[in-house]
Amino acid sequence: MSEIDLTITIGSLKLKNPVLLASGTVGYGNEISEFTDLNKIGGIVTKSISLKPRKGNPPQRIVETPSGMLNAIGLANVGVETFIKEKIPFLEKLNATIICNIAASTLEEYIECVRILNNENSITAFEINVSCPNVKDGGLIFGNDVLWVGKITESVRKETSKPIIVKLSPNVPKISEFALVVKKEGGDAVSAINTLVGTAFDIYTRKPKIKNVTGGLSGPAIKPIALAKVLEIKRTVDIPIIGIGGIMNWKDAIEFMIVGASAIQVGTANFINPNVSNEIVDGLKEYCKSQNIQNISSLVGSYVI
Numbered sequence: 247m248s249e250i251d252l253t254i255t256i257g258s259l260k261l262k263n264p265v266l267l268a269s270g271t272v273g274y275g276n277e278i279s280e281f282t283d284l285n286k287i288g289g290i291v292t293k294s295i296s297l298k299p300r301k302g303n304p305p306q307r308i309v310e311t312p313s314g315m316l317n318a319i320g321l322a323n324v325g326v327e328t329f330i331k332e333k334i335p336f337l338e339k340l341n342a343t344i345i346c347n348i349a350a351s352t353l354e355e356y357i358e359c360v361r362i363l364n365n366e367n368s369i370t371a372f373e374i375n376v377s378c379p380n381v382k383d384g385g386l387i388f389g390n391d392v393l394w395v396g397k398i399t400e401s402v403r404k405e406t407s408k409p410i411i412v413k414l415s416p417n418v419p420k421i422s423e424f425a426l427v428v429k430k431e432g433g434d435a436v437s438a439i440n441t442l443v444g445t446a447f448d449i450y451t452r453k454p455k456i457k458n459v460t461g462g463l464s465g466p467a468i469k470p471i472a473l474a475k476v477l478e479i480k481r482t483v484d485i486p487i488i489g490i491g492g493i494m495n496w497k498d499a500i501e502f503m504i505v506g507a508s509a510i511q512v513g514t515a516n517f518i519n520p521n522v523s524n525e526i527v528d529g530l531k532e533y534c535k536s537q538n539i540q541n542i543s544s545l546v547g548s549y550v551i
């Protein structure tokens with residue numbers, strides 16, 4: 247058998263393998279580079295960037311839960327200007343695909359961020375995080391409103407010819423409706439899923455363990471939900487999917503690919519083993535060898551029901 251082909255194509259985005267680092271769990275790659283080989287993986291999704299720096303929420307911002315963690319970081323980030331000045335120089339030295347994740351609280355902010363960052367050659371694609379706070383006119387969360395997700399996709403599409411991946415919220419009744427609107431408005435792919443809303447209370451103080459009261463649940467606890475969301479999209483909409491949620495090892499990654507993910511992202515697992523993404527790449531190769539699979543892309547959506 248000749249060399250296993252781990253390459254993956256997602257619209258116009260070409261990856262050397264399907265393993266990506268999830269936004270917010272490795273900073274701008276720099277936080278993890280001492281512990282793992284960033285050149286070996288398919289790519290890095292950077293921490294959500296907003297137009298201006300954000301301090302995020304006050305602590306406590308993270309708490310461990312059974313088989314998972316809750317976080318309410320509140321999109322703390324350095325902002326576009328500092329990102330370009332201080333973080334891009336590190337990223338552009340890598341032989342890795344850089345996917346820049348963008349968060350915003352208005353439509354105009356999304357547009358402006360993409361417009362500025364589109365000039366950076368080291369950014370290969372954009373991941374648009376629509377599961378973040380509020381719009382200008384009050385209480386709506388973008389990611390829970392199909393019209394907003396459509397509008398955001400349509401608007402950022404006009405600003406760039408680079409691939410656009412829209413990161414979907416799982417906190418909706420029908421995630422496939424959101425994937426459909428992303429496809430309709432010219433998005434190249436969807437990422438599924440972001441964290442699920444959860445909380446935890448201290449039984450003695452009777453106070454929430456997270457200052458923000460609720461946080462986003464991630465880790466192995468959410469894997470079955472994430473798999474079901476990926477499968478729902480795969481069975482309904484013809485759009486590439488990047489699977490995320492509780493991927494801890496290569497077996498989890500394979501499972502996501504079988505239900506329909508073209509690529510996967512590793513998040514919470516990085517906090518336990520910062521080299522896990524490299525190990526997943528090795529595991530995928532070994533699995534393909536043992537199963538006589540020449541091209542890993544043939545696994546995508548190969549489920550039998």
Ligand SMILES: Cc1cc2nc3c(=O)[nH]c(=O)nc-3n(C[C@H](O)[C@H](O)[C@H](O)COP(=O)(O)O)c2cc1C
Pocket residue numbers: 268269270271293294315317319321347375413439440441463464465466468490491492493511512513514515
């Ligand atoms: C500490 C922490 C910070 C995160 N920050 C972001 C972020 O800035 N932008 C984003 O799109 N997702 C963010 N996420 C969500 C992850 O990228 C991922 O979608 C989620 O954690 C599920 O994957 P996992 O179970 O492998 O962690 C964050 C997750 C964690 C745990």
